[in-house]
Every structure is written in C-alpha cells, then in structure tokens.
Amino acid sequence: MNTAVQIFDWKYEETSFERIDTFLSAEQSEWSRSQIQQWIKDGLVTVNDKSVKANYKLKMGDLIVVRILPPKELSIEPEDIPLHIVFEDEDVIVVNKQRGLVVHPAPGHYSGTLVNGLLYHCKDLSGINGILRPGIVHRIDKDTSGLLMVAKNDQAHAALAEQLKEHTTIRKYMAIVHGQVKHDKGTIDAPIGRDPKNRQQMSVVKEGKPAVTHFTVLERWLNFTLVELQLETGRTHQIRVHMKYIGHPLAGDPKYGPSKTLPIDGQALHAQALGFKHPRTDQDLYFEAPLPEDMEKAITLAQEN
Structure with missing residues (x-):
C-alpha cells in the first residue's frame, strides 16, 4: 500500500480567471469535483502557500499545490465482474475490456471497475501505481473496448512501462x-x-x-x-x-x-x-x-x- 502523502503542483499560466475546483477537476479527470471541494475545505489545497475556497479565481502565476493524504484503512474490494482474459502468466495479464467499464477506481468511486474485477480474478498485482491502480500500466477510455496489459508484479510493471516510454509496444x-x-x-x-x-x-x-x-x-x-x-x-x-x-x-x-x-x-x-516484449523472457x-x-x-x- 502506498502510505506516503501524494503532492501535485501546478503553475497557472492562463489569462482567464478560472475557479480552482474547475481547474483541478480538468487537470486530473479521475478526481471528482466534490472530492476536490472536500480537499479544499480540509486545507489540503493551497495557492501561493495559502488556503483558499472552492470558488477562488485563479490568476496567472498562481502556484497551486494539492496534498493527498494516504487513505485510512482504504481497500479496493474484489468484485466478481466478468472479464475476458486473453493471456495470463506469472507476470502479465492481457484483458479484452468491454465498452463501458472504467479501468481503475478514483477518489469517491471505488467499485465496479476493471481493477475490482482483476482483484477478484487474482490477488497478485503490481503496487507501483498505489492502491487505486494496482497493476495498471496503461489505460483505455471507459467507452473504448479492447486490449490492455496489466502487470502482476513490480518488476513486470517497470519493464512494461519502459516499453511504453520508448514507444516499442x-x-x-x-x-x-x-x-x-x-x-x-x-x-x-x-x-x-x-x-x-x-x-x-x-x-x-x-x-x-x-x-x-x-x-x-x-x-x-x-x-x-x-x-x-x-x-x-x-x-x-x-x-x-x-x-x-x-x-x-x-x-x-x-x-x-x-x-x-x-x-x-x-x-x-x-x-x-x-504487442510487447514479455518483461521476464523478452x-x-x-x-x-x-x-x-x-x-x-x-x-x-x-x-x-
């Protein structure tokens, strides 16, 4: 489990005066606006090192910092969601995702995702991306169907992520x-x-x-x-x-x-x-x-x- 505080920061470079909750929900689509507003209320969002309200209008040059505390006793529950497994071994799972299925949980929405189904199917998924995205190396949109690869351990995850970075997949x-x-x-x-x-x-x-x-x-x-x-x-x-x-x-x-x-x-x-190279056998x-x-x-x- 990832127990460290996650820190995200931005420098606002737009000329428009945009609400901070609107800006953050656009920058991080997996964050719900209600969750962002709660973080702002809890003082986890600052602008220029000062707490603000959700309706604060950003100005050019504003420095925004979001601190996400580690989840308290949060667990993503396994769910018996039908999955089409195309390939699986000790390192990798290749899934043919159905249209309409979200790939991984996000704050405020912890169920009914591909990850929930994967945790029901197998217990061993990589932890590199934290508790909300175990095993997830890359995503496809909710309403896109088709193939994606999932890592079952950290070694496989790092190797597959490197292939994506190098554009060799x-x-x-x-x-x-x-x-x-x-x-x-x-x-x-x-x-x-x-x-x-x-x-x-x-x-x-x-x-x-x-x-x-x-x-x-x-x-x-x-x-x-x-x-x-x-x-x-x-x-x-x-x-x-x-x-x-x-x-x-x-x-x-x-x-x-x-x-x-x-x-x-x-x-x-x-x-x-x-297509990709197997992370263990090449x-x-x-x-x-x-x-x-x-x-x-x-x-x-x-x-x-």
Whole structure:
C-alpha cells in the first residue's frame, strides 16, 4: 500500500480567471469535483502557500499545490465482474475490456471497475501505481473496448512501462470516423494538451505534449470511413483528438464529435491489437481482439449510409 502523502503542483499560466475546483477537476479527470471541494475545505489545497475556497479565481502565476493524504484503512474490494482474459502468466495479464467499464477506481468511486474485477480474478498485482491502480500500466477510455496489459508484479510493471516510454509496444485500434478520409495512409503529428476554451477536453495546442498517430484507411462509405490507427505516443484521448483535428471525429464520440450518429454507446473505437516484449523472457507477444458486436452493428449501419 502506498502510505506516503501524494503532492501535485501546478503553475497557472492562463489569462482567464478560472475557479480552482474547475481547474483541478480538468487537470486530473479521475478526481471528482466534490472530492476536490472536500480537499479544499480540509486545507489540503493551497495557492501561493495559502488556503483558499472552492470558488477562488485563479490568476496567472498562481502556484497551486494539492496534498493527498494516504487513505485510512482504504481497500479496493474484489468484485466478481466478468472479464475476458486473453493471456495470463506469472507476470502479465492481457484483458479484452468491454465498452463501458472504467479501468481503475478514483477518489469517491471505488467499485465496479476493471481493477475490482482483476482483484477478484487474482490477488497478485503490481503496487507501483498505489492502491487505486494496482497493476495498471496503461489505460483505455471507459467507452473504448479492447486490449490492455496489466502487470502482476513490480518488476513486470517497470519493464512494461519502459516499453511504453520508448514507444516499442504495438497498439492498433479500429475506428469508425465521420466523412471520407481522402488519403489511404497518413501520420498525424500534432501536440496535445488541455483545451484552453474547454478544460474538460484535450485539443491540439502549440504548447502540448508531442503526440503521433498513424492511420490507414480500410473502407470508405458515403458518410463514414473505417480506419486502422496505430499509436506512437499515448496521450489522453489521443486518437479522438487527432481525428477531430483532421476533420474526421469518431462516430458516437460524446466529447469530440456527434454522439448519436450510429447506434453505439460511446465512441466507435476498439483497441484491436497489442504487442510487447514479455518483461521476464523478452519474448515477442502479440494479441488481437475481434470487433465487439456493437462495433459490427455500427459498421453495418455505416455501410448503408
């Protein structure tokens, strides 16, 4: 269990006067606004070394510090959540996550996640990311289905995290996007950061972190295109932001595109392929997950429109 105080800090560099609770909930999407407001009330959030209220309006240059105390007797309970395990050994689990399942707990929301299901399935998960994210090396969004790898011990976690950092993993996605993508292949190399106009979203911004997505067109229809996408980096909402940036937002995306154009609950995005070196044996591993039924139905309807 992680018993140390966690400290997060920011320097506010916007010209707008934004509420501190709004800013923090956008910066850390796993923190609920009610939890942030409680931390502010408890004096765990300071601006320029002073306590503030939740409605404090940030000014350019403000130094924000959040101190999260270690949880008291907090335990994430195992839950019998159906999981599709694609591969498992003493070091790694590869899961084909269903759409709608949150990957890990967050303050104020400790149940019904992939982690709860994993703890029911096996007791040994790495502890590098603390009590709320045991085993979690990388994430996919709640409403994205498909493959992700989970570490069962700290050695495996460190090795897999290093592969992600060095961009040596293979992560391929299938997506249905709006419009007809003209080029058969292409690379989107555009930095991603917090959207200055809507801090609940990410966007392509000059001062963002480097982000690279490769795409290949598989099929074109009248109003939609089926594409394969390969991540070189792994920024928050990267595929969703990049496809919107080039004028082809994902079908069904409630945050970055028209959300009700196809009968699918969330963005039409599936993590279809995952490849990496085994953290202990160095063996090349590669897995594919077939499209889920809701994506198949969405493709059928897209072909007809």
